[in-house]
Amino acid sequence: MEDxxxxxxxxxxxxxxxxxxxxCTKQLRAEEAGLFAxxxxxxxxxxxxxxxxxxxxxxxxxxxxxxxxxETANKAASEFVDRGxxxxxxxxxxxxxxxxxxxxxxxxxxxxxxxxxxxxxxxICGFIYVGDTPPTICPICKxxxxxxxxxxxxxx
Numbered sequence: 374m375e376d377x378x379x380x381x382x383x384x385x386x387x388x389x390x391x392x393x394x395x396x397c398t399k400q401l402r403a404e405e406a407g408l409f410a411x412x413x414x415x416x417x418x419x420x421x422x423x424x425x426x427x428x429x430x431x432x433x434x435x436x437x438x439x440x441x442x443x444e445t446a447n448k449a450a451s452e453f454v455d456r457g458x459x460x461x462x463x464x465x466x467x468x469x470x471x472x473x474x475x476x477x478x479x480x481x482x483x484x485x486x487x488x489x490x491x492x493x494x495x496x497i498c499g500f501i502y503v504g505d506t507p508p509t510i511c512p513i514c515k516x517x518x519x520x521x522x523x524x525x526x527x528x529x
Contacts, residue, residue, distance in 0.1 A: 387416035395496070432476045435469050443469070464498040467513050475501055492524045 381389070390413035397406035443466045450458035479486050486503065493507040494500070498514040500521070507521035 383416045383419040387413050387420065390416060428476050428479055432473065432480075435473045435476065438469055439466070439473065461498075464513050468499045468501070471513075472501060475503065493521045494524055496520050496522055 390409045394406045394409035394413060397403075397409060443462055446462050447459065450462060490504055491506075493502040493504070495502075495511045495514065495516065497516050497520055498511060500511050500513045502508060502521065507518045507523075509518050510516065511518075511521060
């Protein structure tokens, strides 16, 4: 088990804290949500910057997750009979496959992919949509469009 342990990156810790913040918000635990938001902001400020923040690095990470990460996580969820985790993993794998497709489109089209249109992200499952208006429901987790948020292009 000790061999499976590794130190998480600031990016991973920021994402984890953001997810915990959302979970606490849904459970109406405002104090805990606020603390996780502070932690997420802290780790987000300490991200490594530079050449590692390009789409090829992201594509490699998505490929790695699709090749082995989801399989490993699904085995663990099955072992613990965790239906919620299994559902989230199904959503995550679908979103990762769509993200891979989007990244490959970006590789070919570069910034022209985003010109004259908007980028939307589902706050529940992470589904990314490029277009003028978001879908009426998320095609992955089926939440209504008010959960699909517009992302400022400056953040991309």
